[in-house]
Amino acid sequence: MARSRPLRILGIEGTAWAASAAVFETTDPTRRTDDERVEIYTDAYEPDSGGIHPREAAEHMHESIPEVVAQARETAREWADERGGDDAIDAVAFSRGPGLGPCLRIVATAARATAQRFDVPLVGVNHMVAHLEIGRHRSEFASPVCLNASGANAHVLGYRNGRYRVLGETMDTGVGNAIDKFTRHLGWSHPGGPKVEARAKDGEFLDLPYVVKGMDFSFSGIMSAAKQAVDSGEAVEDVCFGLQEHVFAMLTEVSERALSLTGSGQLVLGGGVAQNERLREMLASMCEQRGAEFYAPEPRFLRDNAGMIAVLGAKMYEAGDTIAIEDSRIDSNFRPDQVPVTWREEEDWTADGDSVRLGTSSRDDSVRLGSDSRDDSVRLGNDSRNKSAHVDALQGAEATVTIEDGTVTKRRNPRAYRHERLDSRLRRERTRLEARLTSQARRVGVPTPILEDVDPERGLLVFERVGDADLRDDPAERHVRAVARHLATIHDAGFVHGDPTTRNVRIERAASDDRRYLIDFGLGYFTDDPEDYAMDLHVFDQSLTGTADNSESLIAAARGAYRTASSAPEPVLDSLREIEGRGRYQ
Known part of the structure; x- marks a missing residue:
């Protein structure tokens, strides 16, 4: 009132x-x-x-x-x-x-x-x-996912059960600080971001490291590579262009994963780095491609x-x-x-399959495109609230999945926000890895769908259909324990899933043993580093926090199951505690 x-x-x-x-x-x-x-x-x-x-x-x-x-x-x-x-x-x-x-x-x-x-x-x-x-106030979005991209911080937030949950964050340094470290190497004054943006306008694409782990990301490797590229004689303009294309694509990809995980169809942007025109362009393009709404406040509020x-x-x-x-x-x-969120409704959205039910809002149901005449903000995309949950084609984080006659066809379609060369490489590499690791997991006893066909150049995979629900829809403790045991098994075999969120676990509830399948190994890789295994657990924990009501008890159950099933749990759990303590505010 x-x-x-x-x-x-x-x-x-x-x-x-x-x-x-x-x-x-x-x-x-x-x-x-x-x-x-x-x-x-x-x-x-x-x-x-x-x-x-x-x-x-x-x-x-x-x-x-x-x-x-x-x-x-x-x-x-x-x-x-x-x-x-x-x-x-x-x-x-x-x-x-x-x-x-x-x-x-x-x-x-x-x-x-x-x-x-x-x-x-x-x-x-x-x-x-x-x-x-x-961003939520000025857009009047009901319950958006938020990407904060600032100097000392970089993380993705979503609201659940009275708090804003960290769905993903940087594992080393804030995005603005990372860029500033690069520009200090060049002798440029603070802040470095606007200078990189200006020089990038005259640059061409340059390959650099691209590190996304579930919904977390890391900037240390790409910054070191960018410095080395300049020292090796690469044009500064090209390095700046490549730096923006990789760093902002990482942030955009993680934002899309968060939208998919939570079922939200709304994204807001915050933080000083959010003033960058290329970042805003990427996020707007991603939201438009998946039918979501995007809002970036005018610069004075960024x-x-x-x-x-x-x-x-x-x-x-x-x-x-x-x-x-x-x-x-x-x-x-x-x-x-x-922070206890005392000023808003307890729940403003509820995910139901692949549809989204949003809470009450004073705004109408119309689609808002382009700039709002009230300010310099950006509003793009279509509202996906009225889409049916029972459809043959489902939009995931980066792929379209078509289900027909017990067969699942997954297409990693080109992402318009990413540079064509980067996008082509990632789609090809991830398709190969998904095919290989899905089969490898089956060999070591972890339930996965049978792979029927694969075409890396087209980003195409065909699987048998498994399960009748995601773990997000039924986060029972027995399922969570089973997933933790599956992760221990593949870690003992020398590889990680890479993105073990509640969306990437399928449950066959009709079976007597509640069979649980791991799917979507596209971010996985072979490794013997306990920290990589710990990152798998960290991603799983974050997804439980963002989608389950009793996440603390579920995470504790997963930890106990992993400890029992793993052949060498202590180095992994020690690394997990170290990862959890990094926080971007230490």
Whole structure:
């Protein structure tokens, strides 16, 4: 229900480089309205050389935060005067983390002082959730998947059971920081992303490493290769072009996998790297090809900014999610999946086979194409909510599957978002691997569909049809334990599945022993490294977290079953604990 008078929130952001304050005014914080206003004031830190220096960033924050807060407060007073002298602000929202500790502490101190001066509540906001929520708010999507692509972070989030779940993330460094490491090697000043984007416009394709593990990704290998390519005499323009084509294709592929896993037909983009034109183009193309909707906020809401802090702060304030001064300490490692989502419906979407039922929304059911006239945002694609779950052709993450007379035909169709040379190589390699590893898994006793035909050049495989449900549809503990045992078996045989999500396990529930089949080995490979085996388990854990209600107990059951079935579980489980502790906020 809309408020009888405007709600006015002052937001303060300062996680790394942007000293920013904003005032947000609206009559209804739960949805975007025509009369809402956001005014943002930002003073950006620009290092003389290299990347962000924490001490210099903190000094900049100390000098600039008081100034931008004063500007936002003045705007709040002017808006209050327009309304006849209403209270200037109702609450103060600030970024509690993740970010650089010294910068966060300065912001928190300013927020506490401002809240005490106006005698209003304090709201502690997770910076990464704010990136997601500003896209959800301005698009009015019901429950989108979110790709956050920023300097220190890169991950894909989806909502389930009262929290935003990390469906996939970088295993080494944030995408912006990775690009900056490359540009520092060239002696270019911070930020490096816009410079790479500019030079790439004159470049040609160059092959570089491409690392996707389920819905996780890694940038360290490609950055080392890019540096070596420049040192070996490759044209800088070509390296920049190849760098963008590979890195952004990795992010887009993982986003498509998340849409497929969750059953969502909506994607929003957040983070400073999201300002890159090529990344936005790839994501829009992917969504259009699979019939999903895509939204990228205008640039002022993509880079670090206090506007997104104020908007989410308003939602949290209305939900009663405020914080006492004595409890308002910052958390530089504040993960988005640690945040109880108090401001929205418990469940806004439910996956049912390959159809999607979305929750209530104030927007209509029309298809929105192109740019919204209200801003510079992007809206592309068709809404897939009304597609039947009982169809002969199903769209997976990267392939179309046709089922007919007990036979499954899988076609890895060209992905329009990827460069033709990269796409052709990946489709050919993955088709060969899927055929080989599917058969190899059967040889070591893991149920897989029988391969009837394969054509790597066309990206075509033909299998027998197996199972009557995905594990996503029936995540019972006995099934999860069986999958863990299957993974232990193939690891003992010296290879990984590569993408063991709940979508890639088929269950034959009519059989007396509930037979479980592993499918889609396209990301698998042969290896004897315990960390690779641990990544398989990590991907499985993430998919359970994103699709099952009781994921904690299921993950514990899987861990126990793997320990029992594996011939050498401890090195793998030790590596898994190390992977889980990496977090992008350490």
